[in-house]
Amino acid sequence: MADPALEIDRIAKRYADVVAVDGLTFEVRAGELFGFVGRNGAGKTTTMRITLGVLAPDAGVVRWLGVPLTFEARRRIGYMPEERGLYPKMHVAEQLAYLGELHGMTGAEARNAALGWLDRFGLADRRDAELQALSLGNQQRVQLAAALVFGPDVLVLDEPFAGLDPVAVDVMAGVLRERADAGVPVIFSSHELELVERLCDRVGIVERGRMVACGTVDELRAGGQQRRWIDVPGAPGDWDAGVPGVRLVRTDGSRRLFELDGGVDDQVLLQAALATGPVRAFERVEPSLGDLFRTVIGEAGA
Amino acid sequence: MNARSFGLGGARHLPTIVLVARREVRMRLRSRVFVGGTIVMTVLVVVGIVAASLLAGRTTPVRIGFSGGSQALERSFTATAAALGANVTVSDIADITAGEAQVTAGTLDVLVTGSATAPTAVAKAAIPSNVESALSLAAEAARLSDAGLSPAVVTSAMALVPVRLLQPPNPRNTESVFASLALGILLWIALGQYGNMVAQGVVEEKATRIMEILLATIRPSRLLAGKVLGIGLVGLLQLTIVGAAALFAVQVTSVAAIPALGVASILGDILWFLLGFLLYATAYSAVASLVSRQEEVQSAVAPISILQIAGYLLMYVTLANPTSPLVIVCSMLPPFAPILMAVRIAASDVPSWQVGLAVAFIVASIGGLTWLAGRMYSNAALHLGTRVRFMDAFRG
Numbered sequence: 255m256a257d258p259a260l261e262i263d264r265i266a267k268r269y270a271d272v273v274a275v276d277g278l279t280f281e282v283r284a285g286e287l288f289g290f291v292g293r294n295g296a297g298k299t300t301t302m303r304i305t306l307g308v309l310a311p312d313a314g315v316v317r318w319l320g321v322p323l324t325f326e327a328r329r330r331i332g333y334m335p336e337e338r339g340l341y342p343k344m345h346v347a348e349q350l351a352y353l354g355e356l357h358g359m360t361g362a363e364a365r366n367a368a369l370g371w372l373d374r375f376g377l378a379d380r381r382d383a384e385l386q387a388l389s390l391g392n393q394q395r396v397q398l399a400a401a402l403v404f405g406p407d408v409l410v411l412d413e414p415f416a417g418l419d420p421v422a423v424d425v426m427a428g429v430l431r432e433r434a435d436a437g438v439p440v441i442f443s444s445h446e447l448e449l450v451e452r453l454c455d456r457v458g459i460v461e462r463g464r465m466v467a468c469g470t471v472d473e474l475r476a477g478g479q480q481r482r483w484i485d486v487p488g489a490p491g492d493w494d495a496g497v498p499g500v501r502l503v504r505t506d507g508s509r510r511l512f513e514l515d516g517g518v519d520d521q522v523l524l525q526a527a528l529a530t531g532p533v534r535a536f537e538r539v540e541p542s543l544g545d546l547f548r549t550v551i552g553e554a555g556a
Numbered sequence: 557m558n559a560r561s562f563g564l565g566g567a568r569h570l571p572t573i574v575l576v577a578r579r580e581v582r583m584r585l586r587s588r589v590f591v592g593g594t595i596v597m598t599v600l601v602v603v604g605i606v607a608a609s610l611l612a613g614r615t616t617p618v619r620i621g622f623s624g625g626s627q628a629l630e631r632s633f634t635a636t637a638a639a640l641g642a643n644v645t646v647s648d649i650a651d652i653t654a655g656e657a658q659v660t661a662g663t664l665d666v667l668v669t670g671s672a673t674a675p676t677a678v679a680k681a682a683i684p685s686n687v688e689s690a691l692s693l694a695a696e697a698a699r700l701s702d703a704g705l706s707p708a709v710v711t712s713a714m715a716l717v718p719v720r721l722l723q724p725p726n727p728r729n730t731e732s733v734f735a736s737l738a739l740g741i742l743l744w745i746a747l748g749q750y751g752n753m754v755a756q757g758v759v760e761e762k763a764t765r766i767m768e769i770l771l772a773t774i775r776p777s778r779l780l781a782g783k784v785l786g787i788g789l790v791g792l793l794q795l796t797i798v799g800a801a802a803l804f805a806v807q808v809t810s811v812a813a814i815p816a817l818g819v820a821s822i823l824g825d826i827l828w829f830l831l832g833f834l835l836y837a838t839a840y841s842a843v844a845s846l847v848s849r850q851e852e853v854q855s856a857v858a859p860i861s862i863l864q865i866a867g868y869l870l871m872y873v874t875l876a877n878p879t880s881p882l883v884i885v886c887s888m889l890p891p892f893a894p895i896l897m898a899v900r901i902a903a904s905d906v907p908s909w910q911v912g913l914a915v916a917f918i919v920a921s922i923g924g925l926t927w928l929a930g931r932m933y934s935n936a937a938l939h940l941g942t943r944v945r946f947m948d949a950f951r952g
Contacts, residue, residue, distance in 0.1 A: 303768075306768075306772045307772065308768050308771050308772055325775070328772060328773075329772075329773045331772065333768075333769060333772045335765070335768040335769060337765040337768060338765060339764050339765025339766040339767070339768065339769065340764065340766050340769075341583075341760075341764060341766060342764055343583070344579075344583065352575065352579055353769070353773075355569075355570065355575050356572060356575055356576075356770070356773050356774055357773050358569055359569075360569060361570075400769065
């Protein structure tokens with residue numbers, strides 16, 4: 255496995271009497287798309303701000319390629335903050351070029367990069383428009399272009415998909431995948447769990463400032479509950495009452511969905527079903543990231 | 557993936573302060589406020605100078621033409637007229653009839669005919685008394701020379717009586733007061749306008765939330781320095797345009813005799829603008845960094861605005877009584893010096909130690925305020941939403 259490119263090591267931050275981040279630790283490897291999920295106020299934005307150095311942590315350190323992030327290294331991170339913001343009265347291409355130059359490009363490089371990204375996002379004809387003249391969705395595209403324009407070595411994006419139409423979501427997902435494939439570690443937060451599941455190599459679930467689960471979706475599934483559909487048409491209503499570690503989720507006619515605690519052998523459930531009569535179906539159900547999320551958050555919040 | 561790409565060297569990369577300043581200049585020059593403001597200020601200044609030249613019409617030189625033998629008097633007449641305080645221009649007139657026609661038409665004020673020892677002055681309706689005296693004295697000297705006295709004896713015999721005034725009148729006159737007032741108002745407007753522009757610019761980045769992106773790539777102190785530099789350059793450009801128009805108008809309208817409108821004075825005023833701008837820009841940026849919305853800017857900068865209004869009122873006190881101790885002390889205090897010193901210098905003579913002290917105080921204040929503003933701005937830059945308290949921003 256590759257060495258971690260970006261390490262978030264036990265960072266902590268509290269505001270007055272609220273603990274925002276509490277010893278949070280994770281890492282993102284080169285070429286990896288990392289999905290950062292959690293409820294509102296769980297600490298995602300604070301973590302990203304600390305990573306970008308716009309907020310100082312009370313404790314902990316962020317490392318890049320094994321050494322603590324310096325200001326110069328931070329300048330190479332592409333950032334899309336939760337609070338969107340660009341100059342409303344500045345022309346779109348001029349604005350992107352300005353940000354490119356601030357990140358160390360020459361004037362010509364910055365202009366070319368700005369026009370390239372505008373072209374990519376289908377905004378080539380709006381390059382001389384003031385930002386405020388664009389629709390909110392298009393402003394969001396410009397915001398992403400602002401994070402990408404200088405060819406960053408790391409991408410940190412806070413809710414990049416919020417407010418985008420399906421076409422724009424596809425374009426943005428394609429861009430993020432492409433950057434990751436080019437070797438750039440990409441972290442983004444999102445509440446669209448299906449999208450995260452589909453797109454990300456690894457997922458981190460954060461709750462109350464702590465990382466409560468982190469890994470590939472399959473790894474998260476392996477550690478959590480499993481579900482089985484069983485169809486036993488002739489069974490009495492309470493046939494499953496005596497099976498340990500098994501909980502009925504819902505009933506659909508003669509079909510029943512069970513949730514098994516971690517480590518419970520599903521064959522015990524099947525035996526119990528067979529004991530009541532013929533079993534028409536016994537089906538393994540992969541929990542979605544949404545299911546895993548609710549389970550993990552439920553445990554952490556308990 | 558390696559650390560190579562973190563290198564940021566290369567001569568073609570402009571320093572971030574320059575980039576920020578360049579953006580400010582571009583955006584401001586593009587705005588209607590700048591274009592309109594420059595036009596309005598230029599028109600006001602030129603109209604003011606033309607009005608001053610009309611008011612100062614009586615300083616227009618008296619045009620005197622000499623014909624025939626009287627032309628020998630031109631040199632001694634000019635010297636004597638200058639000694640008597642008469643402003644004259646002298647020309648040769650070949651033909652007496654044509655000369656009289658010029659006097660009648662008003663293109664010549666006085667025609668001198670006859671010989672050097674017996675000249676006759678021809679005027680339309682009246683002749684200024686000092687011109688008449690100078691002409692009489694010049695003719696008298698010519699007659700004494702004609703009688704055989706040496707030039708040296710004539711000069712000493714004709715010497716004017718020296719006058720010693722125990723209480724000389726103030727050199728100020730109406731035009732000078734008028735010009736000083738106009739100048740003070742212009743400086744006051746420019747300082748207020750550009751100070752507020754800095755305040756608005758500081759809040760702009762918090763209000764539009766671009767601050768978070770900017771601070772991920774640029775240090776707050778450089779962002780602030782670039783902003784103040786850029787807006788200052790725009791202000792300087794505007795004042796230079798207005799100043800150049802003023803100088804042009806001065807040359808064309810012959811009001812250069814008014815001390816407040818001389819070249820040195822106008823350059824000095826631009827210097828006072830720079831000092832005042834740096835002082836007020838740093839002060840404005842410090843307080844503006846405490847708020848996050850444009851609506852809150854006015855209340856945040858109120859303490860500074862009150863100081864500026866006090867300076868405006870003191871300007872009238874200065875014009876009415878330039879030697880009062882209150883005016884002398886206030887004109888050396890940094891918040892008032894840029895306007896009061898400029899007005900005092902325009903209106904009267906100011907001891908150089910007072911000017912030096914005022915400059916020293918204001919430069920020291922700019923240094924201290926820059927430190928304070930940089931600290932407050934850095935600490936408050938990412939504090940969005942509620943207003944930051946002064947001490948919190950100071951402590952960080």
